[in-house]
Amino acid sequence: MTTNISYSYYNPVETIFGVHAFKKILPTIQKYVQNNHILIVSDENLLNILGIHENLHTLLKANGYTADFFEKPGKYSSISIIDRGAERVRKHQYGLIIGIGGGSAMDTAKCMAILGRNNGSINDYLKKGKSLEKTGVPLILVPTTAGTGSEVTRWATVWDLGDFFKKFSLSDPKMFAKASIIDPTLLLKLPPKMSAMTGLDALSQAIEAYWSKNHNPVSDEFALKSIELILENITKMFHNPSDLSYRTQMALGSMFSGLAFSNTKTTAVHSVSYPMTLHFNIPHGLACALTLGEFIKFNALETPNNTLEAPQRLQTIISLFKTKTAEEAALKLTMIMKEMALETKLSQFNIDENGIEKIIAEGFTPDRVKHNPRLVTKEDLREILHNIK
Ligand SMILES: [Fe+2]
Structure with a gap:
């Protein structure tokens, strides 16, 4: 020990x-x-x-x-x-x-x-x-x-x-x-689609808090509980927006997400989301969710420029998706988004090659991206964005 x-x-x-x-x-x-x-x-x-x-x-x-x-x-x-x-x-x-x-x-x-x-x-x-x-x-x-x-x-x-x-x-x-x-x-008056997008923001924050270089044992507990609650309840809440029990679980999941990332900050997913919101009007939670699956795959890989513990920690996140591999977890996230009538591709926002280059140019917020467990280069981000083109 x-x-x-x-x-x-x-x-x-x-x-x-x-x-x-x-x-x-x-x-x-x-x-x-x-x-x-x-x-x-x-x-x-x-x-x-x-x-x-x-x-x-x-x-x-x-x-x-x-x-x-x-x-x-x-x-x-x-x-x-x-x-x-x-x-x-x-x-x-x-x-x-x-x-x-x-x-x-x-x-x-x-x-x-x-x-x-x-x-x-x-x-x-x-x-x-x-x-x-x-x-x-x-x-x-x-x-x-x-x-x-x-x-x-x-x-x-x-x-x-x-x-x-x-x-x-x-x-x-x-x-x-x-x-x-x-x-x-x-929360009951919040339209289901907006609830879905804000829920995905909370999910992204919790996942980023868990894999952040800044994580600690307290933020970890909040992050894992948040991921579990949101994955368990987000689509149920979407289909039953008047059901207070799902709203309560989502509210709890969101609060835990806040308590987790209040001490870790977010990482690459949030960093890349900002130009997507600013230039292409993509709501914040959805902008995060669009690259979240790709970053799960990216951070799960054992490479020389990844922290030693990241692939192992990613496995914990993957198991909360009730999947075995990062690819399966990313696919599951895409299915969850589709089930809630959300876009999953950049082309659905008319983002072309020029748009992708704009996101790459402005997507590196130093105070966020430096906490990502694996170093992200411009080439890496280009590949990630092409995967969701
Ligand atoms: Fe956020």
Whole structure:
């Protein structure tokens, strides 16, 4: 038995999980709020769709709070939206921010909370190396997808849709939320296809956390449980979107995925997905799923530029797919995607040779791809993308 185990794992977010957990919003607010002005950040019109806008407003008012609402337009957590939101937080000196929605709404809320107490544009922090000195406004996150895992991570994806036209990440331990409320009933209105794509994002994050060079025994446990839960429930959830039991298992799988990759970051699959989303409008989870099977095959190979342990660890992932080889696991993933009416080829998004070269040119995010267990070269990525042409 080895004694050579040494790691640190850190995640300070209180997670409040369960069917109707959202009813615990008031005591959670009371625990963390610093003054009686509260800002709720959400996706556009989401609170009305979920039927919680009026109830939340009434509840807060009845308990002595003023509630303001900030609805994020569109699907991206963009620089202009975040700067506008941060300005508003500084002006009104909120004592708590609640972010409700998918990954981009929660990431917007995260950035607004930290920038609300740190001056300047988010550009200063992303591009000029300015550091976040002060702690942010206390933050509670409520995911309505399962999901990005953003509710338990210390970073936010920020899209520069201007001249740079690039995906950035703002990351700091001060950006962790105080608490996350994960209520599977809030997932029921999410259309099956969107649920499928966000579920595949969570699956990809968990698999990448498990094979990441940064993995540790704690992240491993969360990652394996997440992979198992998602593979067991994702198609059942797709075919039975109103069934709360599958939604609950997917919510749990997504949270475990977040707890795993909150300490490892993602790897090559996520890195390659960003230009696919930015230039070809492929939703994030689907962009990850498109190359996930190919990277399972790639990382499973014993080669001189792979870590010694990777092929063995890949075997554990392969067995969770209830398959014997990496090829079979990749094929199974393709079948799962087809069963959920998702695209599996780049040509279905009109990505031609030029498009593939664009993805290769922008697909190497150093902070992500360096954690992949096997070194990825441009030639490797070209071959992977041609395999899913
Ligand atoms: Fe992701």
